[in-house]
Amino acid sequence: xxxxxxxxxxxxxxxxxxxxxxxxxxxxxxxxxxxxxxxxxxxxxxxxxxxxxxxxxxxxxxxxxxxxxxxxxxxxxxxxxxxxxxxxxxxxxxxxxxxxxxxxxxxxxxxxxxxxxxxxxxxxxxxxxxxxxxxxxxxxxxxxxxxxxxxxxxxxxxxxxxx
Amino acid sequence: xxxxxxxxxxxxxxxxxxxxxxxxxxxxxxxxxxxxxxxxxxxxxxxxxxxxxxxxxxxxxxxxxxxxxxxxxxxxxxxxxxxxxxxxxxxxxxxxxxxxxxxxxxxxxxxxxxxxxxxxxxxxxxxxxxxxxxxxxxxxxxxxxxxxxxxxxxxxxxxxxxx
DNA sequence: GACGGGTTCTTGCTTCGTCAAGCAAATACC
DNA sequence: GGTATTTGCTTGACGAAGCAAGAACCCGTC
Numbered sequence: 001x002x003x004x005x006x007x008x009x010x011x012x013x014x015x016x017x018x019x020x021x022x023x024x025x026x027x028x029x030x031x032x033x034x035x036x037x038x039x040x041x042x043x044x045x046x047x048x049x050x051x052x053x054x055x056x057x058x059x060x061x062x063x064x065x066x067x068x069x070x071x072x073x074x075x076x077x078x079x080x081x082x083x084x085x086x087x088x089x090x091x092x093x094x095x096x097x098x099x100x101x102x103x104x105x106x107x108x109x110x111x112x113x114x115x116x117x118x119x120x121x122x123x124x125x126x127x128x129x130x131x132x133x134x135x136x137x138x139x140x141x142x143x144x145x146x147x148x149x150x151x152x153x154x155x156x157x158x159x160x161x162x163x
Numbered sequence: 164x165x166x167x168x169x170x171x172x173x174x175x176x177x178x179x180x181x182x183x184x185x186x187x188x189x190x191x192x193x194x195x196x197x198x199x200x201x202x203x204x205x206x207x208x209x210x211x212x213x214x215x216x217x218x219x220x221x222x223x224x225x226x227x228x229x230x231x232x233x234x235x236x237x238x239x240x241x242x243x244x245x246x247x248x249x250x251x252x253x254x255x256x257x258x259x260x261x262x263x264x265x266x267x268x269x270x271x272x273x274x275x276x277x278x279x280x281x282x283x284x285x286x287x288x289x290x291x292x293x294x295x296x297x298x299x300x301x302x303x304x305x306x307x308x309x310x311x312x313x314x315x316x317x318x319x320x321x322x323x324x325x326x
Numbered sequence: 327g328a329c330g331g332g333t334t335c336t337t338g339c340t341t342c343g344t345c346a347a348g349c350a351a352a353t354a355c356c
Numbered sequence: 357g358g359t360a361t362t363t364g365c366t367t368g369a370c371g372a373a374g375c376a377a378g379a380a381c382c383c384g385t386c
Binding site: 007009014016017020021023024031119125126128129130133136138141144145146147148149150 | 170172173176177179180181182183184186187188189190191192194233234282285286288289291292293295296297299301302304305306307308309310311312313314
C-alpha cells in the first residue's frame with residue numbers, strides 16, 4: 001500500500017510504548033554486545049551461535065538452521081561461522097547425507113569459550129534487564145513481546161523446547 | 164568483571180522474556196525498516212531524523228542533539244544527514260552563535276516527504292505491533308520497557324515532551 | 327594577542343551484515 | 357541415463373555505522 005489512507009494516529013499510551021520500544025531496539029543489543037565485547041572480547045552474535053550449537057544434542061547444526069535461529073541471512077551466517085572457525089571454536093564439515101549441506105560443529109574449545117563467557121553475559125542481562133523489572137508479571141510481558149514478532153502467544157510455553 | 168562469580172541462571176520465565184526480547188531486538192527494526200524501504204524508499208533511520216526535526220519548534224537541531232535523539236554516533240549522524248541533504252530534505256547551516264556547530268534544518272521538501280511517508284509507517288507500526296497487543300495494559304508495558312534501558316519510570320509521562 | 331585545553335563536527339579506515347550472483351549437489355522429469 | 361530445475365552454501369560488491377584521528381572553533385589565562 002504505497003499511499004495508505006491515513007490510519008488513526010497513535011494514542012498517548014501507544015506513543016509511550018513506541019518510545020520505549022524504540023530505545024529497546026536501538027540500545028539493548030548494543031549494550032549487551034558492548035559488555036560482552038569489553039569483558040569477553042566476543043560479539044553478541046558470536047555468543048549466540050556458540051549458545052545455539054551448545055544447546056543441540058551433538059553440538060551440530062546446519063548452516064541454514066543456525067541462520068534461522070539467529071534471525072540472520074545465510075550469507076551473514078557463513079561469514080560469522082567463518083570467523084568462529086578461524087578462532088577454532090567451530091568446525092565446518094560437509095554433510096554426509098547431502099553433499100551441498102554444511103554442518104557447523106561446536107569444538108571443545110568453543111564450548112569452553114562459551115562457558116567462560118556465560119557468567120559475564122548472564123550478569124549483563126541481569127544488570128540491564130531483569131534488575132529493572134521488579135516484580136513484574138513476566139509471563140505476561142513475555143507474551144506481549146512475543147506477540148509483536150508474530151510468534152503466536154503459544155509457541156512453546158511450558159516444557160523444554162529447543163532453547 | 165572479567166570472571167564474574169556465576170550469578171544465578173535465568174528462570175524459565177526469564178528465559179521466555181529473553182527469547183521474546185531477542186526476537187524483538189533483531190527483527191522489529193528490520194521489519195519496520197523493510198516496510199518503509201519497500202513502500203516509501205526510505206530507511207527507518209532517515210525517517211526518524213525527519214521526524215525528530217519536524218517535532219522541534221523551528222525544524223532545527225544541532226547534529227549532536229540529533230545523534231543523541233537517535234541513539235547514534237555523531238559520525239553516523241554526519242553521514243545520515245549528508246544523505247538527507249543530498250536528497251534535499253535537510254539543510255546544514257553553520258551555527259551563528261558557535262562556529263563549530265552545525266544545525267540541521269528540515270526543508271519544506273523534507274517535511275512534505277515525512278508527511279508522505281507517515282501513514283505508511285504508522286500502518287506498519289500498527290500492523291507489526293499494536294494489532295497483536297490486544298487489550299494489554301499499555302502504560303504498564305511502556306514502563307517495563309522503559310525501565311530496561313535505564314530510563315526511570317518517570318521521564319516525561321503526562322504532557323508534551325520533545326517527541 | 328596568542329596559547330592551551332576543551333568542544334563540535336567531519337573524515338579515514340575497519341567491521342559487520344545484506345543482496346545478488348555463482349557453484350555444486352540433489353531432485354524431477356523425459 | 358541425461359537434461360532442467362531447485363536447494364544449500366559461498367563469494368563479490370556494497371552500504372551503514374562505529375572508532376580514532378583530524379580540523380575548526382570557543383574560551384579562559386597570560
